Amino acid sequence: MINNNIKTSIATASKVIGNTWPLYSFVTSNPLSGYETSTFTEATKQASKHLGARVFPKAHVFKQAWDNNEIDKYELSKLLKENGLKKSPETYISKLTCYKEKTSENPFHVLDVIMTKWLAAFMDEGLAEWQMPNKTKGFYKSWRQLAKYDNDVSIKRTNDLPKTKEEALNTVLNGISEEDYTNIFKLHIAALPGWTGYINHRNQYDTVWQNTYPIDLEDYLAVRLSIASNLGIDINSILTNKPECDSVLQLQLIFLKAWEKTLQNTIVELVDTSKSEKKTNKTIETVDAQLVFCIDTRSELIRRHVEAKGNYQTYGYAGFFGIAMDYQDLKEGINRKSCPPILNSAYKVTEKPQAGKEEAVNRLEIKNDRDTFWNYFFRRMKNMLPSGFGFVEGTGVFYGLLMIARTLVPSKLYAVKKKTAQNHEAICETHCEPVTPTVGYHSMTLDEKVAIVKSGFDLMGWKTFAPLIVFTGHGSHTANNPFGSSLDCGACAASPGRHNARLLAKLANDNEVRAALSYKYNISIPNNTVFIGAEHNTTTDEIVLFDSQIPVSHNSLVADLKASLVEAQKTASQQRLGMVEKSITTANKKANSWSETRPEWGLAKNAAFIIGSRELTKGKDLDGRSFLHSYDWEMDKEGKALEGIMQGPMVVTQWINNHYYFSTVDNETFGGGTKITQNITGKFGVLQGNGGDLRMGLPLQSVNKTDTEMYHQPLRLSVLIHAPLERVNTILLNNEHLKSLLDNEWIYLMVMDANDKNTVKRYSKNMNWTWPTKEKKERKARPSTKEEFEKELA
């Protein structure tokens, strides 16, 4: 039996690592999630100690920000003064580095290398045709069976090793005081944080691979410590990572805060001016279509451009459209999560033929089977003896030709790809069933359908209905990109959100649902309103409508909308890519070029989350830096909708933001390193170069313009909510987790107090609020010349 103390110690020690997500559903999460209950400062200190990681931007990044005027001098001086630092800001810029960064030899080098060999072999998800033997028995047992053949260690017989991982741990820990367990485990779990993070992920989400081939941290430690003891390595050696010197850490934090404060001031100014501007009162007759987009920062740009093309209103809503579901695709039959990982999936969605399209679906299914077969066929021909040799000779010329085509004309190939793609959306419709733990099939009840549709309108504060309402999910299109899924919808667990959008449209078009909404909740959707699912391709800014089932009466409306969307794609891509000519061709090229390492910027630059009506931001260029969730405080009397937004989307945006932050400040540790030397392992992750630790985050090319020049500004998320302050207070008091995220400074919160003339107030610790607008007045009186400025500082 395993010592309980060991189990507890492992659980405590595992907090040093986060979750490593597989790249086929790459959720950007906080690598320091184990420390979210501590303050940001404390958590970063721990991470720096255990992982040897950098936790604040490098000095040259601050310098870049300073040179670009992203750090307000006034804010910086104020913060410096508060911390007793009296010299001019410029003096401190040079002091942001305290010693030259250097590398030292890894004290566990041999042990780490042997471990990565076995971890990669065991955790493979189908890249190798010849799997590690006995994997079904679990990591420790399967390694134990092979250990005697491994000449990296000197284990003579299998029986020299204890039969189970529990016994193995007891054996290696024999003679070590129990108080040291946690530290030992921390040390060894943190030695390969990427791999141990993936073990974490497999256990937490109980994946099919985990079910078939189990591995947990006990297995990991049992194997690792057994090898260490065999090689005579001292498992209790002292931590060697020294944290960066304290004075610099403090200074870096000050610079970071000043930078963040500068951004917050910009946002406050922006919504302030909106307030004073005259509101446009459009009546329902003039709105041709309403489009709902994901809260994703990339929606901001396209929404602005769509709105400018006609009588269109846009909304922001979490891209999973409020449906906690798994989606099973038609082609491979694999179940994918399609809602935020913080939610349990309540539904499973599959594809069913539309009425009268059974034959077409049948044909598509045969085609899909054949595609699967040809994939298998090619793999088999390449792998087998001697066909591998004959295959190369027979196909070499074709590979050569394809190589020329992909190098020279990627955008033309993209057009071909789109043309020949079999879009099942045109012949299928979504079919939703509850995932029930109890036996027996039951279909989705009317109440459930109504609840899903209603909650969407509630959260967004919907008032009127246009004849066309489009739910637009989003997905990216990139080629040869291991991180493709990191560009898909974060709210859908890194899947494209189109299926959620299609399902919501289907539910909202359901006459029974509409009737129930009308008599139960007094939400009456006009008869001529039609809902359509759609997808925004974030790489090319194209929006595709899944309109195969719309009534004929709406054809011309849809045709007009499509024309506007093409226009919007043109201007949006022009702005995004900073070019006037051929912006769409360039975007298509980026989408399909195999040599493109920066096909699009994903959520880089994200820094703010605005929860409120579109009127606050309409017509403003937010530079793709802000998540936008529609919300109308007047319609949400009890604050339920706001609570939902803060519990769900706000937490998801915090994950994304923290992930981008840490991937940027230490791309080697928290990110994926540069794409150009990545080596895919096991179909789910990347390594650098010859092997080593699994990489846990976004690659350099997702956050940096060049090796040294930043693109993403590493700032913690600033949330702005338009609602009465008391309502926000109540929600925070009822949700300890949310309050602690704020108190611990993982995110910032500002409220535009609807009960106090829309004054913007800023949360500071323990439910205290400050008034930035007051600060602003203070600031207006600030010295304008350099001399005055220095005088004041003195």
Place this chain on the structure above:
Amino acid sequence: MVFKRFFNLPNTVTIFFTVLFVANILLLIFGGKISYEIEDVFRINTFTVLIWSVVTFFGAVISRYASSYLTGFKFHTKFMLMCTGFTLSVMVFIMSNHVISFLGSWLVMGIFMAKLIGVDSRWGEAKEASKVAQRFFFTGSAFLSTGVLLLSFHSNQLTIDGIIAQVNTLPYYVTLIASIFIILAALVQSAIYPFHRWLLSAMTSPTPASALMHAGFVNGSGILLALFATLLFSSNTLSLLFIIGGLTAIVAQFTKLLQVNVKQKLACSTIAQMGFMIMQCGLGFFNAAIAHLILHGFYKAYLFLSSGEEIKQSIPQKPLELKIKPLQAVLVLIFGALGALLFVTLTGKGASLDNSIFLTLIVSITVGQATYNIVKEKSLSTLQKLVVPPVLFIAGIGVYALFYNGVTLLMADLPMAVVPLQITTVEIIFGIIFLVGFFIMKLGFYRNIPWLYVKLLNVSQPYKKTILKYKNS
């Protein structure tokens, strides 16, 4: 401004190689028989231009790819210069006749490649990998120099052509020792066991450099062996090549099956393919070997350049059961035989009972394997099962034959490029070993041998010092 943007280094390199490539192709098509000599130092013949075309093709494709792939990379310029240097040194090697330029360019080729492996000088492990590769390449150069200088000394010749012309007059022990050293140099270059570790440790190079390495560097051995075909015949070392190549082909192919990292998997595949190519040399088919190395270059460069496509969600799968109905088996046999017939007709190989029957057999089994998979597939209709296999093998064999015959034509200048030998016991025994390997793989026996798994896993690991050696502090 536009001018400046267009004429940056990566674009210039791309244009440079594209122009060279087009010029070489034009020369091949319209140049007739090519034969130039520059003193005793260089000689350019049709074969030279053929290899130049291939090398400049890869130079152009890879520099074009790298110009966007490496955007923002601190060592982008250095990388482009190394690539250019490497490609040019290969070109110099191909046209070299004088012993000094021949050996010198071989050495420089290795230096450039090692530099590409360690191009990111900020990265400790990359520097280690670069040192490893450099050590191997120096060793390879030393082998080659020993072999060639030995011949040069004994024949009193300073040019490769001169040496080759004199080979038959040299004492046997000289040709034998020289052959062995030249073969050793070839094995280092192609990363054949026991010289395979540098290739498995070379993933620190940016992806396009790997493509160049696998399409333009490792197959230097094939060119080397083809140039010294006369020597290998006279020293009777072809059987040795055949056995080394054949064993490598089989073992590396098994090793490939257990790789979990995509780039190492591709590297094992390269080693197997190089083994096969050396086996073709051992059979006396240097032209087939050259055709193979070019085709493999296309294939492997493509797979490296698209190696980011291997991320995919999947579910655990059990190996498929082997079952076939009698009628399906008949079809497999018929198509296998037809494939062989087509191959023999189009390439002229295997017509008489010589070594080439071996190559024909491989084609026949490949066609059989393809047919086997197709006839068993449920989603295909009966008609498709009957039509698809012939369409595939006619296309595959047809295009190959065209290519092979083209290469053979262009290699006409090379002495003894094709000299089919009579089958001996060695080939027959080895043919049987090959078939056994095929059946072990087909039937999946290997899965039940854990010992073999660990041995092959360990033998294919990169050098430890090229992984996790350093930590940030």
